[in-house]
Amino acid sequence: MANSSPRDDVDAALVAAIAITGIATVTLAGAWFFQLVLDIRPCQLCLEQRYAYYVVIPLGLLLALAAARGAPRPVLLTGLVVIALATLGNAGLATYHSGVEWGLWKGPTECTGPVGDLGSAGNLLQRLDSVKVVRCDEVQWRFLGLSLAGYNVLISLLMAAIAAWGAIRSARRDLR
Template identity: 75%
Template structure:
């Protein structure tokens, strides 16, 4: 069946041509990847602080160390996204994405170590954490020390679907590393 001449001459409308903002995101994988990593890291930190401040699940030393990668990923992801939006040189974008990916992979390793400590697969660190005691308050020191909750790295405080927060950290960090790898590969080919 033959098409009319005007139908053959019309260009196909794609997602990228339908709206200019779609072309920018699809055509700039460094922007997409770094912005996604920054958002995921920010959401993860918000969740960690929610668990700590609202649900009163006090983090252990390993939990606190696992937050460092997220504290790095939020501003670095935002800077790389901004650089990508402003058409920074490809080596700068590749370096930023590589750093984001390495931080996420290292954090996944730390989370796996912590999960192994929780499952009793190996020995964890010997240090503990708890709230600071205000020695200036009235009352006996022993009463104040009785109220201190010591958090051990080998005791799981919360699980969902059989996975602890350390386990979810592994999954989230691996997701961020995969997004960084995707961004690296696509940016290198662009």
């Protein structure tokens, strides 16, 4: 086994943090592009899946800065574990959403059930024109058979794997 310096362990955390931050930023920018440019509006589950990215991006940036400045290994490990857990949780939510889209199980009633109260009969047509219900069980876009939720499963698992790699590589120093 080749000798490695403590700097190698920091570099693994730094590489992982930068890679995760980049992947998360591009993914979130893509989601906004689909929404704002292509007018593919997100459903409630889609919006909930973005929360992990809102946590992972700033945490990844902080972690990269900490790793670049030689932060203590426990700080780096904790940050990578938090990112891994957040992205694994997001992969679970995206898997649930994909299952709703494929009809494998029922989704939340807020975005898969019948349309609720639309107000009085007098302004019903006006309200129908202004309301666009985005259902969680209807796929608006697919590529190679996967919806955006399906791709989110893969992307979230990738980020979790990168975080795990960085954490394991950084933790191995204790075993030497």
